[in-house]
Amino acid sequence: MIYLDNAATTFPKPDAVISAVTDFLTKCGASPGRGSYDSALHSSEILFRCQENIATLFSIPSPERIVFTKNATEAINAAIFGTVLPGDEIIISSMEHNSVMRSSHEATVRGAKLKIAHASPTGKVDPSSIERLISNKTKLICLIHSSNVSGTINDIHSVLSIAKKHNILTLFDLSQSAGIIPIDASLFDMAAFSGHKGLMGTMGTGCLYVREGISIKPLLYGGTGSYSESARMPDFFPDLFHAGTLNAPGIAALNEGVKFILREGVYEKEAEITRYLYDSLMNIPSVTVPGERERTSAVSITAKGFDPIFIAHELNREGICVRAGLHCAPLAHRTLGTIEKGTLRFSPGFFTEKADIDIALMSFKKIIEK
Numbered sequence: 001m002i003y004l005d006n007a008a009t010t011f012p013k014p015d016a017v018i019s020a021v022t023d024f025l026t027k028c029g030a031s032p033g034r035g036s037y038d039s040a041l042h043s044s045e046i047l048f049r050c051q052e053n054i055a056t057l058f059s060i061p062s063p064e065r066i067v068f069t070k071n072a073t074e075a076i077n078a079a080i081f082g083t084v085l086p087g088d089e090i091i092i093s094s095m096e097h098n099s100v101m102r103s104s105h106e107a108t109v110r111g112a113k114l115k116i117a118h119a120s121p122t123g124k125v126d127p128s129s130i131e132r133l134i135s136n137k138t139k140l141i142c143l144i145h146s147s148n149v150s151g152t153i154n155d156i157h158s159v160l161s162i163a164k165k166h167n168i169l170t171l172f173d174l175s176q177s178a179g180i181i182p183i184d185a186s187l188f189d190m191a192a193f194s195g196h197k198g199l200m201g202t203m204g205t206g207c208l209y210v211r212e213g214i215s216i217k218p219l220l221y222g223g224t225g226s227y228s229e230s231a232r233m234p235d236f237f238p239d240l241f242h243a244g245t246l247n248a249p250g251i252a253a254l255n256e257g258v259k260f261i262l263r264e265g266v267y268e269k270e271a272e273i274t275r276y277l278y279d280s281l282m283n284i285p286s287v288t289v290p291g292e293r294e295r296t297s298a299v300s301i302t303a304k305g306f307d308p309i310f311i312a313h314e315l316n317r318e319g320i321c322v323r324a325g326l327h328c329a330p331l332a333h334r335t336l337g338t339i340e341k342g343t344l345r346f347s348p349g350f351f352t353e354k355a356d357i358d359i360a361l362m363s364f365k366k367i368i369e370k
């Protein structure tokens with residue numbers, strides 16, 4: 001099998017990630033933040049270590065403000081519904097994933113107003129186009145760091161400066177950039193990311209980072225193992241967001257994934273394999289690759305006269321895993337001009353070799369030549 005769907009979730013995982021799950025389930029097994037016996041304390045310790053390692057990776061000043069969710073979608077929902085009130089305005093871009101698009105649409109059902117900044121045909125959002133949409137009602141700017149369709153990387157730091165100038169909150173969706181390109185989140189207000197993509201953890205993990213000083217309501221209410229006598233949620237992080245038993249085996253795995261990235265410095269290898277894929281695709285006549293060469297590892301294409309779903313199906317028969325269609329981002333396809341049939345997406349990861357790309361593209365060429 002040649003796996004080229006790392007933008008959906010990374011595979012394979014580092015050995016340490018796999019052992020973390022089995023070690024947790026065979027040697028620890030206790031719920032974090034609940035008991036005071038040794039294995040329960042060890043379980044809590046894993047959680048703290050994971051927060052610390054993520055904080056190190058992203059230069060986040062306060063690890064306790066990183067909360068665990070079940071995926072990036074939950075983190076995005078928590079950020080939007082925790083800060084936006086009826087009457088507030090949200091600005092998003094035309095490159096957003098449905099996790100942002102649908103939750104901000106739901107916010108409009110609850111009385112907020114949505115404004116959309118249109119990106120260029122390569123998927124880049126001009127920060128000034130966001131600034132032009134700001135009004136005195138704008139509460140939140142929510143922007144994708146890097147597109148899951150075209151890999152286009154947005155200048156989130158310029159957007160952050162604009163937002164700070166106008167005293168507006170920002171939420172960056174780092175789902176396609178966390179663990180793929182270096183990120184300095186030290187000045188971010190809020191950031192959401194998956195644990196199972198570039199950070200190499202397992203499915204069922206994601207995170208929301210909320211800067212100190214931001215007032216936010218939790219998405220879930222329930223037991224935290226702390227201040228149990230009170231009917232209210234604890235007002236401190238991370239407990240405010242940790243209602244219910246957490247996915248401790250998943251967090252143990254995520255911790256190892258993040259340590260792997262810190263140890264191996266994966267960025268250059270991923271960038272190189274992505275450039276190799278991009279250049280190889282650009283050399284195939286009849287193939288169009290929307291976006292820019294400098295990108296994260298989502299490389300979507302269209303091939304003249306071909307349905308991406310047909311090609312993905314044919315590639316699957318040869319053991320090559322790629323994704324076709326709209327990739328949960330219809331607005332992005334409208335922006336890139338690929339809404340009609342969507343795209344065929346190749347997304348390599350840290351473990352992808354050039355030989356994998358060569359084999360996949362040989363099969364691809366055979367299909368379109370036939």
Ligand SMILES: Cc1ncc(COP(=O)(O)O)c(C=O)c1O
Pocket residue numbers: 007008070071072073074097099144146147148173175176193194195206
């Ligand atoms: C840009 C982007 N945002 C959000 C998500 C949602 O991530 P999750 O599946 O972890 O909720 C994805 C998943 O593909 C994504 O690519």
